[in-house]
Amino acid sequence: MDLCFLSASEIVDKIKKNEISAVQVAKSLIQRINLLEKKVKAFIYFDKEYFLKKAKDSDDWRLSGKSLGPLHGLPVAIKDIFKTKDMPTYFGTSIRENYLEEEESDVTKLLIKAGAIIMGKTVTTELAYFDAGKTTNPHDYLRTPGGSSSGSAAAVAAYMVPISIGTQTAGSVIRPASYCGITAIKPTYGIISRKGCLQQSFLLDQIGIFSRNIEDLSMCSSILSKDNINNDLKIKEPKFIFLKTSKWDNIEKEAKKLFENFINKISKNIIKIENPKFLEKAYDYQKIIQETDMAHNFSYFYEKYKEKIGKKLIEAINRGLNYKAKEYAIAVENMNLIYNQLTDTLGNFDSIITPATTGFAPKGLDFTGSPEFCSIWTYLGMPTINLPLIQNSERLPLGIQLVGRKYDDKNLLKNANWLFKKHKIN
Amino acid sequence: MDLCFLSASEIVDKIKKNEISAVQVAKSLIQRINLLEKKVKAFIYFDKEYFLKKAKDSDDWRLSGKSLGPLHGLPVAIKDIFKTKDMPTYFGTSIRENYLEEEESDVTKLLIKAGAIIMGKTVTTELAYFDAGKTTNPHDYLRTPGGSSSGSAAAVAAYMVPISIGTQTAGSVIRPASYCGITAIKPTYGIISRKGCLQQSFLLDQIGIFSRNIEDLSMCSSILSKDNINNDLKIKEPKFIFLKTSKWDNIEKEAKKLFENFINKISKNIIKIENPKFLEKAYDYQKIIQETDMAHNFSYFYEKYKEKIGKKLIEAINRGLNYKAKEYAIAVENMNLIYNQLTDTLGNFDSIITPATTGFAPKGLDFTGSPEFCSIWTYLGMPTINLPLIQNSERLPLGIQLVGRKYDDKNLLKNANWLFKKHKIN
Numbered sequence: 001m002d003l004c005f006l007s008a009s010e011i012v013d014k015i016k017k018n019e020i021s022a023v024q025v026a027k028s029l030i031q032r033i034n035l036l037e038k039k040v041k042a043f044i045y046f047d048k049e050y051f052l053k054k055a056k057d058s059d060d061w062r063l064s065g066k067s068l069g070p071l072h073g074l075p076v077a078i079k080d081i082f083k084t085k086d087m088p089t090y091f092g093t094s095i096r097e098n099y100l101e102e103e104e105s106d107v108t109k110l111l112i113k114a115g116a117i118i119m120g121k122t123v124t125t126e127l128a129y130f131d132a133g134k135t136t137n138p139h140d141y142l143r144t145p146g147g148s149s150s151g152s153a154a155a156v157a158a159y160m161v162p163i164s165i166g167t168q169t170a171g172s173v174i175r176p177a178s179y180c181g182i183t184a185i186k187p188t189y190g191i192i193s194r195k196g197c198l199q200q201s202f203l204l205d206q207i208g209i210f211s212r213n214i215e216d217l218s219m220c221s222s223i224l225s226k227d228n229i230n231n232d233l234k235i236k237e238p239k240f241i242f243l244k245t246s247k248w249d250n251i252e253k254e255a256k257k258l259f260e261n262f263i264n265k266i267s268k269n270i271i272k273i274e275n276p277k278f279l280e281k282a283y284d285y286q287k288i289i290q291e292t293d294m295a296h297n298f299s300y301f302y303e304k305y306k307e308k309i310g311k312k313l314i315e316a317i318n319r320g321l322n323y324k325a326k327e328y329a330i331a332v333e334n335m336n337l338i339y340n341q342l343t344d345t346l347g348n349f350d351s352i353i354t355p356a357t358t359g360f361a362p363k364g365l366d367f368t369g370s371p372e373f374c375s376i377w378t379y380l381g382m383p384t385i386n387l388p389l390i391q392n393s394e395r396l397p398l399g400i401q402l403v404g405r406k407y408d409d410k411n412l413l414k415n416a417n418w419l420f421k422k423h424k425i426n
Numbered sequence: 427m428d429l430c431f432l433s434a435s436e437i438v439d440k441i442k443k444n445e446i447s448a449v450q451v452a453k454s455l456i457q458r459i460n461l462l463e464k465k466v467k468a469f470i471y472f473d474k475e476y477f478l479k480k481a482k483d484s485d486d487w488r489l490s491g492k493s494l495g496p497l498h499g500l501p502v503a504i505k506d507i508f509k510t511k512d513m514p515t516y517f518g519t520s521i522r523e524n525y526l527e528e529e530e531s532d533v534t535k536l537l538i539k540a541g542a543i544i545m546g547k548t549v550t551t552e553l554a555y556f557d558a559g560k561t562t563n564p565h566d567y568l569r570t571p572g573g574s575s576s577g578s579a580a581a582v583a584a585y586m587v588p589i590s591i592g593t594q595t596a597g598s599v600i601r602p603a604s605y606c607g608i609t610a611i612k613p614t615y616g617i618i619s620r621k622g623c624l625q626q627s628f629l630l631d632q633i634g635i636f637s638r639n640i641e642d643l644s645m646c647s648s649i650l651s652k653d654n655i656n657n658d659l660k661i662k663e664p665k666f667i668f669l670k671t672s673k674w675d676n677i678e679k680e681a682k683k684l685f686e687n688f689i690n691k692i693s694k695n696i697i698k699i700e701n702p703k704f705l706e707k708a709y710d711y712q713k714i715i716q717e718t719d720m721a722h723n724f725s726y727f728y729e730k731y732k733e734k735i736g737k738k739l740i741e742a743i744n745r746g747l748n749y750k751a752k753e754y755a756i757a758v759e760n761m762n763l764i765y766n767q768l769t770d771t772l773g774n775f776d777s778i779i780t781p782a783t784t785g786f787a788p789k790g791l792d793f794t795g796s797p798e799f800c801s802i803w804t805y806l807g808m809p810t811i812n813l814p815l816i817q818n819s820e821r822l823p824l825g826i827q828l829v830g831r832k833y834d835d836k837n838l839l840k841n842a843n844w845l846f847k848k849h850k851i852n
Contacts, residue, residue: 202755292751321750333629
């Protein structure tokens with residue numbers, strides 16, 4: 001059996017039942033990494049000896065009969081912007097002097113406490129913005145995996161790890177998940193602690209999880225979240241709203257056709273709503289906040305290493321430095337206003353359904369793709385999930401994005417499970 | 427019996443028991459208003475015929491045997507920045523063209539639903555900032571009542587109404603309560619709806635209540651608040667922290683002496699903490715947010731009626747227009763950071779205790795006094811209460827301010843009740 005193809009839930013379950021060991025899992029993943037990492041380049045740091053040792057420790061613990069955490073023996077890959085004591089943390093830039101951290105991020109702490117093994121650090125774009133890292137798309141090495149959580153998405157898609165952690169400030173979880181053809185969740189703003197994670201934007205940064213099915217997302221969310229997202233995924237027939245935003249026309253022709261075909265398949269569960277005008281400004285508001293916050297949070301890099309920083313980041317910070325406080329204040333205030341207007345307008349619904357990206361993974365590695373189908377949901381702090389339910393003739397994936405009500409991640413997971421079980425591509 | 431001297435709770439209780447009628451209460455208050463309003467000038471709008479008619483309707487309802495709301499027959503005065511269908515709403519400025527509103531604010535709606543009678547609109551400073559209205563201090567007509575909720579505080583202090591509503595963006599509830607010698611609460615940010623209330627600052631505006639005892643504050647909070655602040659005021663011995671902020675030296679000599687005497691009386695319930703450095707910037711952050719938000723929310727008045735607006739407001743808006751987005755972003759981010767640092771530093775405590783104002787009500791009506799002992803708690807969104815427990819030789823009042831943990835208004839009310847019952851001035 002190729003253990004690398006098991007899901008996170010299956011691994012946890014089989015280890016608990018003593019059917020497999022953490023070392024066996026680690027060995028299978030290492031084999032897979034040996035096979036593919038040269039092409040995929042998902043990791044910025046991976047030490048197989050460390051991984052094997054941690055797996056051995058985990059097995060010893062289990063065999064001694066001590067009580068096991070809910071993720072005992074599960075390997076998890078972590079985006080390179082989370083601080084980890086045992087591994088370097090580069091934030092996707094070579095200019096960082098103190099990349100050996102004394103601090104363990106809250107996310108990795110919670111995972112370790114639950115029994116998981118932090119198996120490596122994955123490639124991020126530079127400071128989690130748009131300047132790409134080395135990672136490629138496992139479906140086509142000449143295409144971008146998306147960003148900024150490039151390595152976390154690609155590693156899971158390439159079966160080099162069952163589950164991984166990323167972050168999203170515009171579209172950095174859902175977009176790479178869509179391009180790489182895996183499931184991912186970005187829970188409601190604020191319900192996962194960001195302590196020990198690089199801060200790009202206080203008002204926008206949100207942590208996400210990548211895996212290859214909804215059970216895994218649910219299991220890991222419940223470990224990381226302050227709220228109680230439990231594992232109950234009982235299915236009830238959901239009511240989806242297909243929201244055509246003002247960005248709808250930016251979708252690529254083939255993606256549009258395939259998405260509309262998909263929508264037709266579930267038409268009895270769908271209501272369509274055309275371009276609610278009040279949503280339009282949310283794109284600008286997200287941008288004002290993100291760019292201002294980068295100007296503030298990255299001032300050290302900007303001032304000291306300007307010539308060594310990517311062009312896209314420099315341009316964004318330059319814009320960020322020039323906004324007026326009043327513009328920012330309006331953007332902040334509208335977070336709540338627009339959310340309230342949206343839920344009032346949509347009335348009784350379970351999830352919003354939209355394509356996750358404007359198309360399939362773009363060719364080339366420099367451009368990580370457009371986050372425009374994700375960024376307003378990040379701005380509004382709503383939980384979103386990517387489901388890899390569309391494929392083109394070249395077998396490139398495209399994600400269906402579900403967007404839930406704030407603090408109702410539980411229902412969103414149920415809706416996603418309903419759709420995923422029914423329309424999974426085999 | 428002079429019904430105007432009854433508390434809100436007593437009025438509600440006696441009406442419920444058919445011991446007194448709403449009309450009797452209204453008549454007593456009208457008599458009091460006839461006696462004092464020429465001096466105090468607490469009301470911008472008061473129509474005694476309307477008040478009597480509403481009181482009569484309230485009594486008719488009660489006598490018909492229909493079920494009564496928890497505030498049945500209780501007269502409440504409302505700051506002139508809440509929209510009311512039956513009365514004009516000037517926002518403290520004569521330049522407003524459409525002062526007859528079609529909308530009823532959420533606060534007045536909730537009060538009316540609970541059976542209360544909106545008996546008049548009270549004077550606010552211009553657009554709830556620092557340019558004073560006509561109201562005087564009932565303890566000394568040559569002194570300011572404080573602002574911006576000047577009329578709401580003065581009317582309750584002068585026994586022209588048992589309870590009233592105000593708002594606070596810096597120190598506009600606690601400061602006038604301190605100067606006027608009454609109790610007041612500004613609950614945790616966000617737990618009372620601001621719909622239909624003039625917006626000065628989305629991130630700072632908070633609604634408050636004035637009365638002459640803690641039971642009344644508790645009763646009214648529980649009606650207005652989304653959280654469940656119930657009426658249970660069981661007393662347990664609290665642990666107070668006396669926090670000497672960096673503004674401590676701005677306190678007037680006499681106020682300082684009397685406050686220290688008071689602190690000595692309850693020394694076994696007090697721990698002193700000197701000037702926590704991380705709090706210092708909160709003053710600037712509050713100012714940046716307030717002034718920027720005024721520049722944004724009052725742009726219509728500023729652009730159209732610049733020459734008719736008060737000098738203090740113009741200066742503040744001019745500053746507000748010049749802040750950079752980055753400065754605002756840092757101020758927003760620190761709201762949470764400082765609050766967390768504060769609760770970490772203080773550890774296990776019930777309430778912070780400080781003077782409510784830097785001294786007694788200043789002489790003259792132009793300057794409404796300094797909000798510097800209140801503004802950081804507004805910025806942090808923490809619930810605060812004023813208790814009129816200090817008096818100088820001229821019988822001028824000074825408030826003791828208690829500050830509670832966010833969303834723990836219930837415990838704050840209990841602490842306040844403990845202190846008020848024990849040290850009330852008779």
